[in-house]
Amino acid sequence: MKFIPYIAAAAMLMTACSPDAGDAELGPLPEVSFTATPMPNKPHKIIVESTTPGAFRWLWYNGVAANPIGTRSRDTLTFPEAGEYVISLRAFGKGGSATASKKMTMEGIRRINILKGSDMETGANAHWTILNTGGDQTAIQFTGGKLVFSNTGNSNGAIYQAVTVKKDVEYTFAGKVKGNGATNTWFEVIIGTAQPEQGKDYAAFKLVSLNTWAGCGKVVFDGNLTALSCSSDGANTGTIKFDKDGTVYLVIKAGSSGGTLGTGGIQMDDVQFLEEQ
Template sequence: MKFIPYIAAAALCMTACTPGSEDAELGPLPQVSFTVTPMPNRPNKIIVENTTPGTFRWFWYNGVSTAHVGDRPKDTLTFAEKGEYVISLRAFGRGGSATASQKVAVEGIPNILKGGDMEAGANAHWTLLNTGGTQTSIQFVNGKLVFSNTGNSNGAIYQALTVKKGIDYIFSGKVTGNGATNSWFEIIIGTAAPVQGSDYSGNKFLSLNTWSNCGKAPFNGDINDIGCDGSGTGKGGVIRFDADGTIYIVIKAGSSGGTLGTGGIQLDDVRFLEEII
């Protein structure tokens, strides 16, 4: 008999807590809208602002990445290169989510590196570096810079650039290869001038290194995504300098007990973008 009050209370709760037929229904899908404003003196940045009433969550897409790149009602989108981009906003309201898009023209930030497209005449902007010993073959072929060998070798190519203190620079470059063995492919950013007949070391910024398990299987993409060694690994190519001055972009490749693979390693679309201040 002592359980009867609890049973009665449970029955009362079941009656009182059952949803009624007059519960509020979901609202309509939001009519998504937003504004786009170039950031003053920042040609690679766009300010976006939600103008959709009744929304509580916002996903911004920049037309480059498939993932959303912002989640605030007012946000800033950054673009590395000049071009037209389709910016989209997915806004969430009581009735669910909907998306709207706008096409925008972005000026981008300047590429201060010369001859990065590797097309005819690009070699005029680069200096071949003999690092001592057997030289890696480095040639401009059909719009690509090709590093190749048939055995142990080393060699580099470089370009001097003037940089400014305290602003961001972004390095990127497309690398393609069929898989190397016991080899390296390095982007070194140093302050010392290269010397012919001597190996070059410094800030190894990005690297394909078969001993670190990248570059062994076929690859094709941005070295920022494929590289697995160096101080810039996982940083999207961003580097900042502590002083104004001259730096050297040195691209070095070679093998020790292996090769750079069939057809070698090809490099194209190299950029060193300077953030405008």
């Protein structure tokens, strides 16, 4: 699908004295105006610039959030979701403040999935490597269009894929998980720069996870792992950025200590590592 930002032709100009406008003798209200230009190859970003004479303070609004989303005379506004927005600039001058607005239609953030074999259908296993982490191995199978982790007691094991990432670009993890409730279990999505080695456990940045000791995964669950996650080395949002270009390893690791992954194990499907475009 081709994403092309579209700016509606309609524009509105609204001028009103604010409560803190001060004495009218200080000067006239500012004649507020601004330009809004789509950022090349970034359909969810708009570069806005005030062309208001004499302004010394600028507040940008998107018509949805109550608070300003920008405060500089020239700023970049980001719109995560597609839709119609009324972008407004409230500019302050010696005589008070006034507002001008433009109605715009935005495409929202475009993301692409950089994982291969993410649907877990026939042939998906060709893009993943099963990792023996040492000791008793968690059973990992591609079956029925699902990736299934299962055990009957203490075990550990993982599956991984190398991906190429870009500096300062946001990546978002998503994946469906389903289970009947586990005990003394971890189910983790880990991001690391070191290549996994067979026979060795893998530890790096834990992006999201189910962890029965932390309170999730103990009862029946079915949903997005990021939404169900209760344990992370970061903000637990499933998003991450990298400080340089290169190769990283997305590792999905599951096991139990003094428990099991539950009846039927934990199923996973539609795994995505989305790169913001």
